[in-house]
Amino acid sequence: MTRPAKSPQTLKWQALSRDHHLAPFSDYKQLQENGPRIITKAEGVYLWDSEGHKILDGMAGLWCVAVGYGREELVEAAANQMRELPFYNTFFQTAHPPVLELAEAIADIAPEGMNHVFFTGSGSEGNDTMLRLVRHYWALKGKPQKKVIIGRINGYHGSTVAGASLGGMKAMHEQGDLPIPGIVHIPQPYWFGEGGDMSPDEFGVWAAEQLEKKILEVGEDKVAAFIAEPVQGAGGVIVPPDSYWPKIREILDKYEILFVADEVICGFGRTGEWFGSDYYGNTPDLMTIAKGLTSGYVPMGGLIVSDEVFDVVNAGGDFNHGFTYSGHPVAAAVGLANLRILREEKILETVKAKTAPYLQKRLRELADHPLVGEVRGLGMLGAIELVKDKQTRARFPSELSAGMVCRGHCFANGLVMRAVGDTMIIAPPLVISEAEIDELVSKARECLDLTARDILG
Numbered sequence: 371m372t373r374p375a376k377s378p379q380t381l382k383w384q385a386l387s388r389d390h391h392l393a394p395f396s397d398y399k400q401l402q403e404n405g406p407r408i409i410t411k412a413e414g415v416y417l418w419d420s421e422g423h424k425i426l427d428g429m430a431g432l433w434c435v436a437v438g439y440g441r442e443e444l445v446e447a448a449a450n451q452m453r454e455l456p457f458y459n460t461f462f463q464t465a466h467p468p469v470l471e472l473a474e475a476i477a478d479i480a481p482e483g484m485n486h487v488f489f490t491g492s493g494s495e496g497n498d499t500m501l502r503l504v505r506h507y508w509a510l511k512g513k514p515q516k517k518v519i520i521g522r523i524n525g526y527h528g529s530t531v532a533g534a535s536l537g538g539m540k541a542m543h544e545q546g547d548l549p550i551p552g553i554v555h556i557p558q559p560y561w562f563g564e565g566g567d568m569s570p571d572e573f574g575v576w577a578a579e580q581l582e583k584k585i586l587e588v589g590e591d592k593v594a595a596f597i598a599e600p601v602q603g604a605g606g607v608i609v610p611p612d613s614y615w616p617k618i619r620e621i622l623d624k625y626e627i628l629f630v631a632d633e634v635i636c637g638f639g640r641t642g643e644w645f646g647s648d649y650y651g652n653t654p655d656l657m658t659i660a661k662g663l664t665s666g667y668v669p670m671g672g673l674i675v676s677d678e679v680f681d682v683v684n685a686g687g688d689f690n691h692g693f694t695y696s697g698h699p700v701a702a703a704v705g706l707a708n709l710r711i712l713r714e715e716k717i718l719e720t721v722k723a724k725t726a727p728y729l730q731k732r733l734r735e736l737a738d739h740p741l742v743g744e745v746r747g748l749g750m751l752g753a754i755e756l757v758k759d760k761q762t763r764a765r766f767p768s769e770l771s772a773g774m775v776c777r778g779h780c781f782a783n784g785l786v787m788r789a790v791g792d793t794m795i796i797a798p799p800l801v802i803s804e805a806e807i808d809e810l811v812s813k814a815r816e817c818l819d820l821t822a823r824d825i826l827g
Contacts, residue, residue: 374421377420377421380405380420380421381405384408387401387406388401388405393406395529408420413439413440414801415439415801415806417439423784424784425781425785426786426798426806426809426810427786427798428785428798428810428814429786429787429795429798430750430797430798430799430800432666433634433640433661434664434666435665435666435799436638436639436662436665436799436800436801437711437712438799438800438801439799441665441667441711443707443711444664444665444667444704444707444711447703447704447707448700448703451468451702455468455699456700457699457700459696460697461692461696466702468699469697469698469699469702471702471706472487472697472705472706473489475705475706476663476672476674477674479644479645480644480657480674481645481648481653481654483676483677483678484676485677485680486675486680487673487675488672488696489671489672489696489698489702490670490671490672490673491693492660492669493527493528493533493658493671494527494529494533494671495530495671496528496659496671497527497528497533497536497597497658498530499673500597500630500656500658501519502689503673503689504519504594504595504628504630504656505517506683507628507683508594510682510683510685515592516592516594517552517592517594518553518554518588518593519536519593519595519630520553520554520555520581520588520597521536521538522538522556522598522602523538523558524538524539524558524560524602524605524608525537525539525555525605526599526602527599527632527658531546531548532550534548535550536549536597538555538605539604554584554588556581556583556584557580558577558602558605558608559573559577559610559614560605560606560608561574561611562743562744562755562763563606570611570612570613572613573611574611574614574617575613575614577611578614578615578617578618578621579621581596581622582625585625593625593627594628595627595630595656596622596627596628596629597630597631598618598630598631598632599632599633599634599635599636599646600615600631600645600646600649600652601635601636601748601751603634603635603751604635604790605790607746607793607795607796607797608753609746609751615650615651618652619652628655628656628679629653629654629655630654630655630656630657630658631646631647631652631654631656631657632657633645633646633647633658633659633674634658634660634671637659637660637661637663638659638663638709639717639718639750640662640749640751640797640800641750642718642722642726642748642749642750643718645657649749655675656673656675658672658673659671659672659673659674660672662708662800663709664701664704664708665704665708668698668704668705669695670698670702712800717801718800722749724804725803725807726749726750728807729747729798730747732808733745733752733754733811733814736754736811736815739818741772741818741821741826742754742756742760743755743759743760744763750798750799750800751795751796751797752795752796752797753794753796754793754818755792755793756772756792757792765792772825773790773791773792774789775821776794776817777789779816779820779821783813783816783817783820784813787814787817796810796814
């Protein structure tokens with residue numbers, strides 16, 4: 371099939387990319403050859419590229435555009451704050467109204483006993499902050515040897531040196547001599563890919579028990595914390611079996627270590643609750659936040675800290691850590707306006723009662739497709755597993771790159787659906803309507819058909 375010629379403007383922008391721009395998570399050789407798709411505008415749940423194509427954004431940007439694109443309230447909040455106080459830092463016993471009001475607003479919706487927020491520019495910075503704060507906490511308690519943090523294989527906690535180390539992504543660890551010392555990993559609760567002959571519940575208990583095994587292997591006296599996403603996002607929307615989190619809670623109750631919930635993706639409504647920890651009934655000591663906090667309109671992240679942890683750190687003098695943009699006033703103003711929209715428009719209530727159940731019902735209709743081995747999800751998160759054999763869960767040969775073939779068809783047919791290996795994942799804006807969900811599922815089926823044509827012949 372002959373591809374239509376690109377417009378001169380698109381070619382100009384792609385030349386700028388080739389000549390000057392280093393993009394994140396990109397194969398630079400491939401990007402040089404093909405050029406990026408240039409996104410020029412957005413509204414609601416849709417994007418438009420420089421060639422005029424309309425695209426349903428099934429990934430809410432990068433899991434973050436909760437209230438949809440084009441919300442004038444957020445634009446006005448940023449503009450008004452820029453006029454009044456465009457920037458000032460929060461170092462040296464200084465603050466400003468937006469950051470203080472946002473800290474209060476977050477404490478109001480956080481789990482009980484979590485009333486303090488350290489602000490950062492991203493979730494990655496939030497996890498760097500967590501690592502330093504956790505080790506500082508144990509040192510203040512007279513246990514400086516408690517430094518080791520346990521993460522999960524295939525978990526994702528950002529791409530800074532500490533964040534990438536905390537995460538369990540093999541491809542990231544292979545670049546940059548990671549993980550750094552003091553971080554270890556346990557298996558992920560990925561039944562479809564790794565459960566073998568066990569039932570989901572049996573596997574969930576087994577995966578949880580690996581935490582206790584690792585604590586005993588390292589030594590409780592050396593383990594500082596366990597970090598995990600309620601649902602693993604970038605790892606492929608890994609929804610743990612129902613038996614997993616109750617067993618994890620049981621184990622955590624036995625040992626003197628902190629529990630860190632990475633809520634960067636699950637936080638601010640993606641599960642139909644304010645936080646994934648609320649959905650699962652977990653009680654973390656610290657929670658990393660970002661993405662949905664500002665709906666991605668302005669970069670912002672943070673770390674919510676329990677009262678118990680705060681009391682120890684508060685009594686310990688200086689915490690020698692921070693960022694120029696910690697609590698940036700414009701980001702804080704946008705965050706406040708974003709939380710106001712989520713509350714006043716009852717977006718979480720609509721997700722929980724109406725649109726999330728509808729999305730999960732419609733997505734599961736794709737399970738009858740010959741390429742699909744499993745459809746799973748909760749709230750506004752979903753995953754579609756592409757397989758060669760439905761019964762054995764066997765994958766296609768890696769050289770076929772089934773997931774990338776499917777992703778290519780999605781882009782060409784007006785849908786953003788991400789590929790994690792041969793797992794197709796979605797996380798649409800929380801404001802997606804039932805009609806737009808119908809469109810998403812219809813386009814997904816069309817792209818699965820095209821992928822089957824290419825792979826199966």
